[in-house]
Amino acid sequence: xxxxxxxxxxxxxxxxxxxxxxxxxxxxxxxxxxxxxxxxxxxxxxxxxxxxxxxxxxxxxxxxxxxxxxxxxxxxxxxxxxxxxxxxxxxxxxxxxxxxxxxxxxxxxxxxxxxxxxxxxxxxxxxxxxxxxxxxxxxxxxxxxxxxxxxxxxx
Numbered sequence: 001x002x003x004x005x006x007x008x009x010x011x012x013x014x015x016x017x018x019x020x021x022x023x024x025x026x027x028x029x030x031x032x033x034x035x036x037x038x039x040x041x042x043x044x045x046x047x048x049x050x051x052x053x054x055x056x057x058x059x060x061x062x063x064x065x066x067x068x069x070x071x072x073x074x075x076x077x078x079x080x081x082x083x084x085x086x087x088x089x090x091x092x093x094x095x096x097x098x099x100x101x102x103x104x105x106x107x108x109x110x111x112x113x114x115x116x117x118x119x120x121x122x123x124x125x126x127x128x129x130x131x132x133x134x135x136x137x138x139x140x141x142x143x144x145x146x147x148x149x150x151x152x153x154x155x
Contacts, residue, residue, distance in 0.1 A: 034089040034142045038096050041081045042153040044119065048077050048102035052084045052151075055095045055135065063135035064097035064122075077102070095138035096123035098151045119153035 038052055053064065054071040061067035073084050077100060086094075099108045100119035109117040123140050126133035140149045 033087065034091060034144060035146045036086045036089055036094060036096075036140065036142055037146060037148040038084045038086070038098075038123065039081055039148065039150040040084065040098050040121065040153065041150055042119070042121075043077055043079050043082060043100060044153070044155060045102065046077055046079055048100060048104050048118075049074050050077050050082055051099055051101055051106075053097045054086050055097065057093055057095075057135055057139070063095060063138065064132060068135075070094075089142050091143050092141075093135075093139045094123075094142055095126075095135050095140065096149065096151060097132070097138075098122070098153065100153055100155075119155045121151035121153045123149040123151055125150060125152050 036054070040050055040052060043050065052073050052075075053066075053069050055064055055068040056070050058068040071086055073086075075082060075084070098121045099116070101107070102118050103109065108120060111117055122133050122138040124138055126138035128134070128137070140147060
C-alpha cells in the first residue's frame with residue numbers, strides 16, 4: 001500500500017475520531033450536570049400559582065431582589081407539596097425564593113407595612129428578621145448529581 005492511500009484513510013478517520021471524542025465529552029458533561037430539587041411544602045390551597053425563583057450570588061445585591069435570578073418556574077398551585085427541578089446547573093451556590101400567588105397578579109402582595117399577604121418561603125427554610133434572609137442563610141451548595149432542599153410556605 002502506498003503513502004497516499006494511508007494519508008486518505010487518516011484524513012477520513014480524523015472526523016470520526018473527533019466525533020467520538022465529542023460524544024465522550026458530552027457524556028462526561030451530562031454526568032457532571034447538577035439538578036436542584038425543591039420541595040415546596042405547606043401550600044394551603046389550590047388557588048393561584050406557585051413561583052419558584054433560583055438565584056445565584058450577586059455581590060452588592062440584596063437577595064431576592066431579582067438581580068441574581070437565573071431561572072424561574074411557575075406551576076398551578078395544589079394544596080400540600082409540589083416538587084420543582086432545576087436541571088443542568090453548573091457547580092456553585094444557589095438560593096431559592098418561593099411565593100404562592102393566590103390572586104394571580106404575578107406579584108407577592110404585601111400590606112401597608114410591607115408584610116406579605118401571600119405565602120412565601122426560602123430554600124433551607126431560611127427565615128429573616130424583619131425581611132428576607134440573607135443569600136448565605138438560604139444558599140444550597142450544588143455539585144455534581146442531585147441536591148435537594150425544601151421551602152415551607154409561611155402565610
